[in-house]
Amino acid sequence: MNSLEKLFAELAVQKLQHQTRRHFLMDCVSKMGGLAMAPLLFGCEPGKLSKSTSGLQLSERDLNPLAPLPPPFLGKAKSIIYLHMAGAPSQLELFDYKPELAKYHDQACPESLLEGRKFAFIRGVPKMLGPQAKFSQHGESGAWVSDYLPHFAKVADEVAFLKAMHTDQFNHGPAQLFMQTGSARLGRPSLGSWVTYGLGTENQNLPGFVVLTSGGKTPDAGKSVWGSGFLPSVYQGVQCRSKGDPVLYLEDPSGMSRDLKKNVISAINQANQEDFETFGDPEILSRINQYEMAYRMQIEVPEVMNINDEPEYMHELYGTKSGEESFANNCLLARKLVEKGVRVVQLYDWGWDTHGTDHDGSIDMGLRNKCREIDRPMAALLLDLKQRGLLEETLVVWGGEFGRTPMQENREGKQMGFLGRDHHVDAFTMWMAGGGVKKGTSYGITDDFGFAGVDERVSVHDLHATILHLMGFDHEKFTYDFQGRPFRLTDVHGELIHSVLA
Amino acid sequence: MFDFLWPLFGRMHPLLVHLPIGILVFGILLCFLPKKENHDFLPTIRLAFLLGGVAALVAGLSGFLQYQFEGFAWEDVQIHLVGGISTALGSFWLYVQAKKSDRLDTKIKVSALGLGLVMTVTGHLGGTLTHGENYFTEVLPADFQSLLGAEIEPEKGPQLPEENWENAELYAEVIQPILNKNCKSCHNPRNKKGELDLSNLANLLKGGEDGLVLTAGDAEHSALFARLILPKEDEKHMPPSEKPQPSKEEIALIESWIKTGAKENQTLAEAGIPRKLIERFILKNQTPFYPITQMQPISADSLADLKSSGFFAEAVESGSGLLKITCTNFPEFQDKDWEKLAPVKRRLAYLDLGGTQMTDVLLDSLAGLPNLTVLKLNSTAISGNSLEKLAQLPNLKLLYLNKTQVSLSQIQALKASKSLQKVFAFDTPASTELPNAGNLNFPFLFEAGNYSLPKLPTDTIVY
Structure with a gap:
């Protein structure tokens, strides 16, 4: 017996010793009563159970989990393109203009800002760091956009800025999970999974939820940020590679003809069908359906994931180069996928964690280079969606998992070699555009340092509530029963941001 | 002249019902009060069930009259009525049993208990008729109410x-x-x-x-x-x-x-x-995007038919009679396939025929769709010659003509439309003509695209 087992054995004995005759009797009486009451109170949803076990009343959803469903109410958007800047870009260099902060550049941070707060890396009293970018107002809406994003500045009238976003996680992994699943802990379905679960997919030859990554790394939180949590796994994001085969092993191996493949699949499906007739398990039907979909995907996926057929002016607009893995290529692919009826496309671009530890991670140099990589593509994406009329029914969301401090990072209390900003939860900027969003608006006001929101603050749950609303869901009613209680993307929080709705 | 007596007697039902209830409860209690092997109460029990039965009969009669004169629906009262009759018959039957027997045996006790149960249920149903379904649950906390399955109308707040x-x-x-x-x-x-x-x-x-x-x-x-x-x-x-x-x-x-x-x-x-x-x-007093109709949602069978024909088909929103149909997975769609859509033509609100084999011929049919609001004809072979027919559509708001052969003059024919809000014609002869066309004064937003982002010096500076 090892020590751990001993410990458990001891625990069991202790428990028994504390159990008196009265405890035993009380347990018997109260729990029997509970057992008797349970079916009366909740009914245990017998209909639901019999449906899945009898195999008689199968809905279309049982056969094909991605079958489309109508939205509960009329949503303005039918698809989402979510651009996540993994690592968290600095709002103070891009959208949140703070001339006051410049005056305090290199001065010690006031104690009042630091009191009772914890930062990921800042220790002691850091110095303030003035904006490193030049700001100007753009378009009819007069939106503030810095010279780090000169192309995007031209389309600023199309978007609604949320300038007083806040979160409660200051490390990348948990913050990304929170931003994408509504919880900083693992195990919840991502936003894209919820939407795909609720609406299904329009194109039966393509996955409903596609994920593309760029920047050389996947997000810190791993693939859970597009995971399906407790929803059936068929609703998780399908990560496609933007370089080489979009989906591995999608091409038939040499010597395998399309006809042979068809025969193989129909033989497997026939065997599965017989199994289903014997056992009546609907999971078997959904497996049959998945084989068929994989077979159909073999035709459509390589076609839609190929940007070589796009005309030259499209490549110029987006700044795409075929054959490389880049944010630009992913933006163009996102447009193609949405055009083909994919419900959710998520782009993760890695490399925004500008702490000032090296050249690439500096606010004044590395960040500029990073911005150049996304500036043209995201402006092009908005324009391209607009000219095709897709912006009428596609919601575009841009943002990181948190913001960055108005203070200069001083890792281990030392002056850094480059200008950098630490992780910051109290204020950051995101933007939304397209279906149902009131364009040319700015919502949220931060203080003169850009440290915290002072008015019109928006939490991650509020953002989720608003995105679901635009897709045609009431975030308080859109639930999934798991472990005995209904779960929501917004848990028990979230308020619609009415001011950014068209 | 004494016609009023009948409805008056009917209205006394809520009063009269308490007579049998009181007498029968008394009788039932007497069945259980005495100690074993003591049958002294038997004559009283007999009398109680006899009188209770008579009172139940009188109460039932008044109840039937109330049902006749007060306009209750048969569905609402039927179980209550059957319960009342059962109570009366049960009382008489128990009276006969008690008369035959000289002792208070188990059979009588169990039957008396059964009678009590039937009477309680009947009484509760009667109470529900006069006081309403929510009489008891109303006073419970809201959480309890929803637990019991009551539908509570949520307070909407200010409007x-x-x-x-x-x-x-x-x-x-x-x-x-x-x-x-x-x-x-x-x-x-x-x-x-x-x-x-x-x-x-x-x-x-x-x-x-x-x-x-x-x-x-x-x-x-x-x-x-x-x-x-x-x-x-x-x-x-x-x-x-x-x-x-x-x-x-x-x-x-x-x-x-x-x-x-x-x-x-x-x-x-x-x-x-x-x-x-x-x-x-x-x-927001916005006019709804799709026209308001009284149509019921399409039947599951008809929807399944559309889907098996190859269309993506779904209600525009849950519970709506209007449909969104696309040909996302049906690029083989031809003009002759229209017959599959013709049965639901009044329901078509969003129709995407983009990328299909359709031709100009189909525009005649499309022009007769009363509720069509969004029409997508991207990447089709339409020439645009009969585009003006679409101007007749009373509800058309968004028209997509990207990657077709339509020209600017053909699009001008759409000016007659009273409902059109936006027309998209990216990558068409029209979009090429636009820069030299001068002021066109379209009553709708005309989106021709051809956006570009001119190169900037900063595009190539690497820091």
């Missing part, structure tokens, strides 16, 4: 008009609805937690067990506001932390109302309420 919201009454149209939504479920005349009733101003001003809840002009010293802004963990925080909480705006509005004197008659403008605070309560 203000888009125009003239400034002239709305602050108390009547904003504050009371906020109280109704957040507080009333526990503070109403029936359920007065803390002796406080917030369902109207008069009772609000009376305060609760801790005294007044409102000090006009001083929000911080008014429990009505102060308790809202206490930390959620605080015992005195209201509403209780497990209940839905009022929004920031709702709290701010209550504060403003108290600060400006908690007046009953005061408009939003007089109280200086900014639009920002009431934005969420404004009923």
Whole structure:
């Protein structure tokens, strides 16, 4: 017996010793009563159970989990393109203009800002760091956009800025999970999974939820940020590679003809069908359906994931180069996928964690280079969606998992070699555009340092509530029963941001 | 002349029913009161069941008359009626059993218990008819009610008009609805937690067990506001932390109302309420995107037929009779396939024929769709020659013609349309002609695209 087992054995004995005759009797009486009451109170949803076990009343959803469903109410958007800047870009260099902060550049941070707060890396009293970018107002809406994003500045009238976003996680992994699943802990379905679960997919030859990554790394939180949590796994994001085969092993191996493949699949499906007739398990039907979909995907996926057929002016607009893995290529692919009826496309671009530890991670140099990589593509994406009329029914969301401090990072209390900003939860900027969003608006006001929101603050749950609303869901009613209680993307929080709705 | 006697007798039903109930309960109790082997009560029990049966018969007769004269629906009363008759018959049967027997045996006891049960159910159903379904559940806390499956109409909160919201009454149209939504479920005349009733101003001003809840002009010293802004963990925080909480705006509005004197008659403008605070309560009087129809949702079979033909087909929203149909997975669609859609042509609200084999011929059929709101003809072989037919569509709002051969003059023929809002014609002869066309004065937004992002010097600077 090892020590751990001993410990458990001891625990069991202790428990028994504390159990008196009265405890035993009380347990018997109260729990029997509970057992008797349970079916009366909740009914245990017998209909639901019999449906899945009898195999008689199968809905279309049982056969094909991605079958489309109508939205509960009329949503303005039918698809989402979510651009996540993994690592968290600095709002103070891009959208949140703070001339006051410049005056305090290199001065010690006031104690009042630091009191009772914890930062990921800042220790002691850091110095303030003035904006490193030049700001100007753009378009009819007069939106503030810095010279780090000169192309995007031209389309600023199309978007609604949320300038007083806040979160409660200051490390990348948990913050990304929170931003994408509504919880900083693992195990919840991502936003894209919820939407795909609720609406299904329009194109039966393509996955409903596609994920593309760029920047050389996947997000810190791993693939859970597009995971399906407790929803059936068929609703998780399908990560496609933007370089080489979009989906591995999608091409038939040499010597395998399309006809042979068809025969193989129909033989497997026939065997599965017989199994289903014997056992009546609907999971078997959904497996049959998945084989068929994989077979159909073999035709459509390589076609839609190929940007070589796009005309030259499209490549110029987006700044795409075929054959490389880049944010630009992913933006163009996102447009193609949405055009083909994919419900959710998520782009993760890695490399925004500008702490000032090296050249690439500096606010004044590395960040500029990073911005150049996304500036043209995201402006092009908005324009391209607009000219095709897709912006009428596609919601575009841009943002990181948190913001960055108005203070200069001083890792281990030392002056850094480059200008950098630490992780910051109290204020950051995101933007939304397209279906149902009131364009040319700015919502949220931060203080003169850009440290915290002072008015019109928006939490991650509020953002989720608003995105679901635009897709045609009431975030308080859109639930999934798991472990005995209904779960929501917004848990028990979230308020619609009415001011950014068209 | 004595016709009124019948309905009058009917109306006495709620009164008369208590006679058999009282007598029978007495009889049933007597079956169980005596100790073993004591049958002294038997004659009394016989009498009780006989009299109870007669009384039940009289009550039942009056009940039937009430049903006849008062316009109750048969579905509502049928079980109650059957229960009443059963009670009467059961009483007589028990009387006969008790008469035959000289002892109080188990059979009689069990039957008496059964009779009691039938009578209770009948009585409850009768009570439901007169007092309403929710008579008992109404007084329970809201959580219990929903647990028992009661549908509670949720309080909507304030609802203000888009125009003239400034002239709305602050108390009547904003504050009371906020109280109704957040507080009333526990503070109403029936359920007065803390002796406080917030369902109207008069009772609000009376305060609760801790005294007044409102000090006009001083929000911080008014429990009505102060308790809202206490930390959620605080015992005195209201509403209780497990209940839905009022929004920031709702709290701010209550504060403003108290600060400006908690007046009953005061408009939003007089109280200086900014639009920002009431934005969420404004009923956007936008015309709905799709036309309003009385059509029922399409039957599951017809929908399945459309899907098996190859279309993506779905209601535009849950419960709507209108359909969204696309050919995403049906690029082989040809003009002759229209017959598959013809049966649902009144339902078509969103139709995407993009990328299909359709031709100009189909425009005739498309022009006859009464509810069509969005039409996509991208990447099709239409020439545009008969495009003006689409101008007849009474509800067409968005028209997509990207990657087709339509020209600018053909699009001008669409000016006749009264409903059209946006026309998309990216990558067409029209979009190439546009830069030299001068001022076209389209009554709709014409999107020709061809956007570019000219190169900038900074594009190539690497820092």
